[in-house]
Amino acid sequence: MPSIETLVTFFGVSVLLGLSPGPDNLFVLMQSALRGRRAGLFVVMGLCTGLMVHTAAVALGLAAIFAASILAFTLLKLGGAAYLAYLAWQAFRAPVGSATLSGCRPLAAAHMYRRGVLLNLTNPKVVIFFLAFLPQFVNPADGGVGRQILWLGFVFILATLLTFGTIAWFSASVGHILRRSARTQQVLNKLSGFVFLGLAVRLAVSER
Numbered sequence: 001m002p003s004i005e006t007l008v009t010f011f012g013v014s015v016l017l018g019l020s021p022g023p024d025n026l027f028v029l030m031q032s033a034l035r036g037r038r039a040g041l042f043v044v045m046g047l048c049t050g051l052m053v054h055t056a057a058v059a060l061g062l063a064a065i066f067a068a069s070i071l072a073f074t075l076l077k078l079g080g081a082a083y084l085a086y087l088a089w090q091a092f093r094a095p096v097g098s099a100t101l102s103g104c105r106p107l108a109a110a111h112m113y114r115r116g117v118l119l120n121l122t123n124p125k126v127v128i129f130f131l132a133f134l135p136q137f138v139n140p141a142d143g144g145v146g147r148q149i150l151w152l153g154f155v156f157i158l159a160t161l162l163t164f165g166t167i168a169w170f171s172a173s174v175g176h177i178l179r180r181s182a183r184t185q186q187v188l189n190k191l192s193g194f195v196f197l198g199l200a201v202r203l204a205v206s207e208r
Contacts, residue, residue, distance in 0.1 A: 001142065002138070002139065002142050002151055010155055014159035015159045015163055017159075018160050023119075023203070024047055025164055026195060027119055028044055030171075031112065032167070033175030034091075034188055034192055035108070035112065036175070037172035039109070040168030041168050042109045042116065043115055044116065044165055044168055046112065046113040046117040046118075046119070047119065048160055049116070050119070050121045051126075051156065052153070053120075054153075055152075055154075056150075057127060058127070058135075059146045059147075059149040063128075064131060073124045076122060076123075076124040077125075077203050081201070083119070083122055084203065087115070087196045088193045088200060091193035091196060175188070
């Protein structure tokens with residue numbers, strides 16, 4: 001496994017990356033503000049599940065094969081953009097009401113978890129990032145490269161749980177106050193829709 005010094009350094013860098021503005025933490029922020037803390041935390045768990053898949057892909061060498069395929073990258077990013085556009089359409093059409101926005105409807109937790117998984121897995125930029133980022137902290141003298149990648153992925157997921165969980169916790173508290181007003185709920189819905197639409201466009205036009 002990587003040395004303790006390497007893991008501590010990697011954890012610090014991962015926390016900073018988690019706090020930097022990006023599509024994933026912005027998604028967590030908006031979902032938590034709109035649907036509550038529980039929904040936001042399930043989105044975070046879904047995102048982390050996706051990170052497990054990306055970590056395994058890098059450790060097994062599958063990410064390198066994917067990165068070399070322009071077709072695979074293009075298809076995945078278009079699928080991700082279409083999913084984000086669908087979420088934007090849902091946000092624009094969302095009715096105003098505490099039951100809808102609080103995330104208390106049946107299977108809401110599983111629904112939000114799936115959203116997190118799909119958002120992460122349909123973003124090809126994540127696997128490209130992992131492929132470029134994780135090996136920088138690998139030292140062949142510390143053992144098998146694949147095992148070190150898995151350790152680094154585990155630490156990155158812990159950092160993501162910490163940072164994204166904090167974002168979900170505090171944004172849900174603010175959202176709870178804002179959702180008391182029907183007018184503010186409408187504004188949040190529209191803002192969420194524009195955020196998702198912007199993320200969809202950004203992903204669709206992105207390059208490797």
